[in-house]
Amino acid sequence: MANMIHSCLWHFALVSIFLVTMCSLSDCYDPLDPNGNFTVTFDTYQWENDGYLAKVTIQNYYQYRHVDKPGWKLGWIWGQNEVIWSMNGALATKQGNCSSFKSDIPYSCVKDPEILDLMPDSSPENKSVDCCRGGLLDAWAINPSQSFSSFQIKVGNLQQNSFGRAPLNLTLMAPGLGYTCGPLLDVDPTVSLDIGGRRQVQVFRTWKTTCTYSSFIAAKTPVCCVSLSTFYNPTITSCPLCSCGCRLADKTTETCISRSSFPSMTNDPQSDPDLVKCTDHMCPVRVHWHVMSNYVDYWRVKLTITNYNYHKNFSDWNVLVQHPGFRQNTTIYSFNSIMLPAGFRDEVALFWGIPYVNQELISTEKDQVGSVSTEMLLKKDMDSFTFSNGWAFPRRIYFSGETCQMPLPDAFPMLPNGVVSNFAKPSLCLFLLLTFLTSQALLGPWL
Numbered sequence: 001m002a003n004m005i006h007s008c009l010w011h012f013a014l015v016s017i018f019l020v021t022m023c024s025l026s027d028c029y030d031p032l033d034p035n036g037n038f039t040v041t042f043d044t045y046q047w048e049n050d051g052y053l054a055k056v057t058i059q060n061y062y063q064y065r066h067v068d069k070p071g072w073k074l075g076w077i078w079g080q081n082e083v084i085w086s087m088n089g090a091l092a093t094k095q096g097n098c099s100s101f102k103s104d105i106p107y108s109c110v111k112d113p114e115i116l117d118l119m120p121d122s123s124p125e126n127k128s129v130d131c132c133r134g135g136l137l138d139a140w141a142i143n144p145s146q147s148f149s150s151f152q153i154k155v156g157n158l159q160q161n162s163f164g165r166a167p168l169n170l171t172l173m174a175p176g177l178g179y180t181c182g183p184l185l186d187v188d189p190t191v192s193l194d195i196g197g198r199r200q201v202q203v204f205r206t207w208k209t210t211c212t213y214s215s216f217i218a219a220k221t222p223v224c225c226v227s228l229s230t231f232y233n234p235t236i237t238s239c240p241l242c243s244c245g246c247r248l249a250d251k252t253t254e255t256c257i258s259r260s261s262f263p264s265m266t267n268d269p270q271s272d273p274d275l276v277k278c279t280d281h282m283c284p285v286r287v288h289w290h291v292m293s294n295y296v297d298y299w300r301v302k303l304t305i306t307n308y309n310y311h312k313n314f315s316d317w318n319v320l321v322q323h324p325g326f327r328q329n330t331t332i333y334s335f336n337s338i339m340l341p342a343g344f345r346d347e348v349a350l351f352w353g354i355p356y357v358n359q360e361l362i363s364t365e366k367d368q369v370g371s372v373s374t375e376m377l378l379k380k381d382m383d384s385f386t387f388s389n390g391w392a393f394p395r396r397i398y399f400s401g402e403t404c405q406m407p408l409p410d411a412f413p414m415l416p417n418g419v420v421s422n423f424a425k426p427s428l429c430l431f432l433l434l435t436f437l438t439s440q441a442l443l444g445p446w447l
């Protein structure tokens with residue numbers, strides 16, 4: 001009876017996973033970060049003769065998705081004839097046609113301004129609070145204090161007796177495509193604390209929206225793949241062939257140019273940031289999971305992340321691993337880590353580098369690949385632990401928010417014959433196959 005219930009629960013879990021993954025096909029949300037979003041807020045805090053002053057804030061609520069160089073870019077379309085009189089903490093890329101202004105010349109007159117963050121070395125009079133990090137935003141789970149950015153704008157040229165309307169068609173590049181923003185809506189004015197927290201003050205009005213990421217819209221080729229190995233089998237399961245593209249160059253040459261680089265090819269291929277080392281998977285990044293050893297109460301894993309880019313360092317990398325073993329006490333030796341609350345049966349661990357140790361995942365040189373690694377000690381839960389059926393391998397891995405291509409379950413390193421686990425779980429195979437198939441479906445168009 002207990003077995004039957006158990007089996008039913010398993011089927012239920014499988015169906016839920018399938019449904020959620022189906023959902024992510026049409027991009028409802030990321031099942032491992034269902035509440036992730038960028039929230040953009042316009043807080044109007046002062047009226048002017050012909051307009052208002054507002055503080056605009058971009059908050060990254062994604063647990064493990066950060067905004068890398070060259071930084072975020074925010075855009076919108078003015079509904080009326082608004083102009084920006086001045087700006088602090090960011091810049092508008094175009095001034096536009098301000099020829100109808102005679103004495104005071106606005107800062108920007110374009111109908112669809114594009115806003116970029118300032119660099120940290122900007123002059124103090126152009127800065128504002130919480131600005132000027134070159135558009136970089138950290139992931140919420142890793143560094144919430146650097147996960148948002150603000151700037152101030154003075155908006156004018158409104159019609160008589162108008163308080164202005166929210167800008168339309170907000171767009172966010174962070175830094176690439178893939179983000180969709182809803183309309184800016186009137187919400188309760190933002191409240192903040194004053195006088196040491198004893199008094200609440202509020203802005204005049206607040207417009208707010210959220211922007212969410214969809215890999216489907218980003219239409220990126222995969223950037224990462226997973227390889228596996230164990231102490232009990234000499235076979236190394238490498239990344240699936242052509243995970244991120246196929247070799248274009250001659251097999252004998254040292255380098256090939258990745259597919260994504262073609263539009264941005266510069267005259268000097270040596271400085272092309274998309275140049276990756278020639279491999280059978282052509283992925284710029286590989287995550288390797290090696291099951292090192294087996295103790296009575298613990299098992300040990302080595303996690304290695306390799307950067308095959310020739311001209312690109314990752315300074316804010318993070319890796320997300322879904323594996324049921326993380327439900328138990330885990331010791332991570334050389335990375336920072338936290339466990340994220342996730343659904344289903346498996347826990348999700350987020351890893352990132354330790355400053356001055358391995359925070360920088362450097363690029364590959366001629367004969368040396370850039371890599372970072374850690375060992376970890378995972379406690380055995382005697383009710384579920386097994387080496388059979390690929391249990392010891394991760395279910396899903398993301399590199400800086402992007403899904404990594406997993407090998408097919410039937411290519412996983414097998415236990416040698418005669419070693420039989422007491423805790424074999426046949427349905428696990430089905431689960432792994434399903435996870436693989438759905439991820440294949442997701443990535444299908446690029447393979």
Ligand SMILES: *[C@@H]1O[C@H](CO)[C@@H](O)[C@H](O)[C@H]1NC(C)=O
Binds near residue numbers: 035039061210
């Ligand atoms: C955006 O993220 C925040 C924090 O996780 C959450 O409270 C909010 O509900 C999210 N908004 C939407 C529209 O998903």
Ligand SMILES: *[C@@H]1O[C@H](CO)[C@@H](O)[C@H](O)[C@H]1NC(C)=O
Binds near residue numbers: 097098099100
């Ligand atoms: C600039 O705007 C003015 C008034 O709105 C218009 O008359 C003029 O043609 C515009 N100039 C250009 C180059 O678009």
Ligand SMILES: *[C@@H]1O[C@H](CO)[C@@H](O)[C@H](O)[C@H]1NC(C)=O
Binds near residue numbers: 091122125126
């Ligand atoms: C800084 O502000 C000054 C005066 O407001 C302006 O002339 C200058 O272009 C600004 N610099 C930047 C980088 O925005």
Ligand SMILES: *[C@@H]1O[C@H](CO)[C@@H](O)[C@H](O)[C@H]1NC(C)=O
Binds near residue numbers: 077168169
């Ligand atoms: C703004 O978005 C709406 C709906 O998405 C669209 O119909 C409209 O054409 C857009 N406006 C501009 C100026 O792009």
Ligand SMILES: *[C@@H]1O[C@H](CO)[C@@H](O)[C@H](O)[C@H]1NC(C)=O
Binds near residue numbers: 311
């Ligand atoms: C990457 O980092 C290494 C070591 O810090 C440095 O020598 C190299 O110039 C960097 N490469 C790029 C493209 O920034």
Ligand SMILES: *[C@@H]1O[C@H](CO)[C@@H](O)[C@H](O)[C@H]1NC(C)=O
Binds near residue numbers: 329
């Ligand atoms: C994890 O290990 C620490 C110390 O090694 C111990 O204090 C803690 O109770 C353990 N937690 C669990 C859930 O076993």
